[in-house]
Amino acid sequence: MNFVQPIRDPELIREIKRFLREKSHRNYMLFVTGINSGLRISDILQLRVSDTERAYFNLVEMKTDKKKRIEMTPNLRKELKEYVEGKEPHEFLFQSREGVNKAIGRSMAYKILRDAAAHVDLDDIGTHTLRKTFGYHFYKQYKNIAILQKIFNHSDPKVTLGYIGIDQDEMDKAMKGFRI
Template identity: 65%
Template sequence: MNYVHPVRDPDQIAEMKKYLMKKSERDYMLFVTGINSGLRISDLLPLRVRDAKKTYFDLREKKTQKQKRIQMTPGLRRELKKYIEGKDDDEYLFKSREGLNKPISRSMAYKILREAADYVGLDGVGTHTLRKTFGYHLYKKYKDVALLMEIFNHSDENITLRYIGINQDSMDKALNDFKI
């Protein structure tokens, strides 16, 4: 399994959003929902329209089987409200074009994200990039590793910091500034 990175640069996030919106509203919303919720792709894909009508996502995580309640950001709520207008409650949020009412596959989600990453010249991007990008930017804004540990269900601060790439940033900066 390849190691994926968060999208650190807000300008690249904006460019990816623009690219995805031109391509498909569904693909754009997958990206926006992922980077604003911190949910794993396995928890994003099964979401239905009814799940987006609340102010939070209430779900049982596939990986841990733990019940989670994730508050939506105001911006995500606004975007989702527009996106779900006129859609049936049972419809998947990220509906596949194949079949009657199926979510896109994990591999399709990967393809969507890789295409957008290639467009902005990013390497090391996969479906987990959404979650890591959320964590990276939440940490940069609030510097609250305990909060992220709770959201991500990690047992140690160092795991969380390594996971979102903060340790790598620190090492890169130290080596860039180092001279003998």
């Protein structure tokens, strides 16, 4: 498995959103849900329309089998409300075009993200990029590693900082400024 990075540049995020929205509302919403929730792709793909009826996601994480409650950002809530209009509560949010009420798979989610990344010339992108992008921008906005650590269920703040690429940013900045 390749090491993936968060998308640090807000302009690239806007361009990816524009690109995905033009291609498919489903693909756009997959991206928006990921970068606004911090959920793993395995949990996002299991979401159903009924999961958007509250102001938060209430789920059991597939990886850890732990219960999790994540408040939706106001913007995500608004966009999801529009997206699910006319859909039945039992339907998957991100349906495959194959079969009846089947969620897209992880490999399709990966393909969607790689296509968008290629459009903006980004490398080191995968499904985990969504979660890392959320974490990176959450940290940059609030500088509260303790809350982010809890959201991600990490054991140590150092793990969280490394996970979202803050350590790499600091090393890169130090090396660029180093003079001898």
